[in-house]
Amino acid sequence: MSTEAQQYEGPLRPLLIAGHERTLERVNLRPDDQVMAFPYMIVPALAVALGTIAVMTFCSVVANAPLKEIANPDHTPNPSKAPWYFMNLQELLLHMNPSLSGVIIPTNLVPLLLMAIPYIDRKVDNVGHWFMSRKGQEITLFTTIYTVVVGIALALFDSYFTLDPLRDPVPRSGGAFKAVLTYLVKFEGWPDWLTSSPTVGGFPIFIYNDWLTGWVLPFGLVMTAIIALVLIVKFRWKGGIEEVMLALFTGFAVTWLFTTTVGALFRGPSQLLGWPWAHPNGYNPLDDLL
Amino acid sequence: MFPFADRLPFKPHRPTVPEVIEFLTKNRVWRSFFRHGYPDTKRNQALLMQTNVFLHLFPVKVRVHSLKATYTWGLGLISFYLFLILTITGVLLMFYYVPAEDRAYQNMLTIMTSVNYGALMRNMHRWAAHAMVLGVFLHMCRVFYTGGHKEPREFNWAIGVLLLFATFFLSFTGYLLPWDQLSYWAVTVGSSLGQYVPPEEIMGKFSILILRGTPEVSQSTLVRFYTFHIVALPLAAAVLLTIHFWRIRKDGGLSGPYGKREEE
Numbered sequence A: 001m002s003t004e005a006q007q008y009e010g011p012l013r014p015l016l017i018a019g020h021e022r023t024l025e026r027v028n029l030r031p032d033d034q035v036m037a038f039p040y041m042i043v044p045a046l047a048v049a050l051g052t053i054a055v056m057t058f059c060s061v062v063a064n065a066p067l068k069e070i071a072n073p074d075h076t077p078n079p080s081k082a083p084w085y086f087m088n089l090q091e092l093l094l095h096m097n098p099s100l101s102g103v104i105i106p107t108n109l110v111p112l113l114l115m116a117i118p119y120i121d122r123k124v125d126n127v128g129h130w131f132m133s134r135k136g137q138e139i140t141l142f143t144t145i146y147t148v149v150v151g152i153a154l155a156l157f158d159s160y161f162t163l164d165p166l167r168d169p170v171p172r173s174g175g176a177f178k179a180v181l182t183y184l185v186k187f188e189g190w191p192d193w194l195t196s197s198p199t200v201g202g203f204p205i206f207i208y209n210d211w212l213t214g215w216v217l218p219f220g221l222v223m224t225a226i227i228a229l230v231l232i233v234k235f236r237w238k239g240g241i242e243e244v245m246l247a248l249f250t251g252f253a254v255t256w257l258f259t260t261t262v263g264a265l266f267r268g269p270s271q272l273l274g275w276p277w278a279h280p281n282g283y284n285p286l287d288d289l290l
Numbered sequence B: 001m002f003p004f005a006d007r008l009p010f011k012p013h014r015p016t017v018p019e020v021i022e023f024l025t026k027n028r029v030w031r032s033f034f035r036h037g038y039p040d041t042k043r044n045q046a047l048l049m050q051t052n053v054f055l056h057l058f059p060v061k062v063r064v065h066s067l068k069a070t071y072t073w074g075l076g077l078i079s080f081y082l083f084l085i086l087t088i089t090g091v092l093l094m095f096y097y098v099p100a101e102d103r104a105y106q107n108m109l110t111i112m113t114s115v116n117y118g119a120l121m122r123n124m125h126r127w128a129a130h131a132m133v134l135g136v137f138l139h140m141c142r143v144f145y146t147g148g149h150k151e152p153r154e155f156n157w158a159i160g161v162l163l164l165f166a167t168f169f170l171s172f173t174g175y176l177l178p179w180d181q182l183s184y185w186a187v188t189v190g191s192s193l194g195q196y197v198p199p200e201e202i203m204g205k206f207s208i209l210i211l212r213g214t215p216e217v218s219q220s221t222l223v224r225f226y227t228f229h230i231v232a233l234p235l236a237a238a239v240l241l242t243i244h245f246w247r248i249r250k251d252g253g254l255s256g257p258y259g260k261r262e263e264e
């Protein structure tokens, strides 16, 4: 057996080292030792190609791609859902001003911040180690749980407080903040000028100012959760920029998955929250999924 | 065994495997295709990598660590193969699909029911598209969590972000083509976001028109999405992929634990 085959650690290893395990134990492997690209990289790469084709063929034989009735512009399904990978957007739309959640965040903020990550975090000591270190693993796990908990809290907040639960139960951007503000304004003890400000439909007019309830409050709430996360990483784990970036990216990725799941499965007719198996009108979210 | 053997000018015999291989490869035609011998020596293995235009994107030697299956999980590679599968099945689907309001849906029915292997091709195209969105997202996570985005790979990470968006838009533009209730309303919902491009009073209507061609999703939208889906976006993705792969090599191969460590 060649020394190369001994150093090779890829998926073909069991084949190549059969019978040579003992010899190998004595060889000191260094991760930056090099082997010939053919066959050690090309052959596994071709094996992955065959595997991909096999899995895709299998899926295509067992399950047909969906095809519903012909498009009918006069018949709007309720709910109308985007493709699953955009349901995170659709979910975000319920909670803040649509310019912010539908345009600025997905087409500007997300790509620019993602691209900026390696320019901000320039520490390379831990490259090549999954989750960087022990500390990194703990931070990733913590951030995952933190993000899901905050996400559930925010989603419930927005569906629990609505302006008028009986007449207007449909969640809409900033609605929860409007509702809470309305409640606060009706609360006894506020100065007269606040409670007697001009009203529309019985509600003080400033509550309808979308700048406050669609932009500042929801974005501020999310920013507060993000800043709290950064502070926790800083103080609990004495984290540097590397750890902070790890937490922020994890927060982003988990939010992506979380909002996608909520939007895809937990939103039923009129975008109301519900268990995936118990939506009204027998709506099955899986029908709209793929 | 060989009739008339005695009348032939040479002595016939059943050729052995090495003789057949020699017959096939030791001639000027084969030699004009491949300028090296069977890759069982280092020299021929190196020549194989260097003389093939596709393999030449890869280096002749790679680090052992980058071959560990639990390092990359093959996710980038799988995303790329899915892209190839989508290209091939997509070309075949184009033979039977016309992007017209009054024909598209009918074409889909035909593909699913009466074209030979039509259902297989459409299923594969659809499932591979979903798998690619997922695969690219997971690949991005793998790169981040192993630090593969850090210096000197910042630029390739940025190219990757563009690829992520190209993948989303490829998938989204394809979603409209079946012209059924699912695609029509999903695209209506998705493209309605255009009305919120700030400043809304000026850009809203304009963005919708850019996206849909008309105020509502219509024939114009179908042609627009079709064109983006089959020409513009695949071309952009192919160019980005070329840069992406070339850059991996120019950045010194895949990342790995080659530096000093903070804690051991």
Ligand code: HEM
Binding pocket: B072, B074, B075, B076, B077, B078, B079, B080, B081, B083, B136, B137, B139, B140, B143, B146, B147, B148, B149, B153, B156, B157, B158, B159, B160, B161, B163, B164, B167, B241, B244, B248, B253, B254, B255, B256
């Ligand atoms: C169409 C989509 C994509 C394809 C086909 C693709 C393909 C690949 C392949 C084959 C590799 C080699 C290693 C591996 O398999 O993991 C790779 C590495 C890499 N990819 Fe991608 N990629 C895509 C999207 C992305 C995205 C979305 C990002 C990040 C946002 C990205 C960033 C990178 C980086 C930084 C490397 C080098 C990693 C390292 O050195 O460890 N790629 N890509």
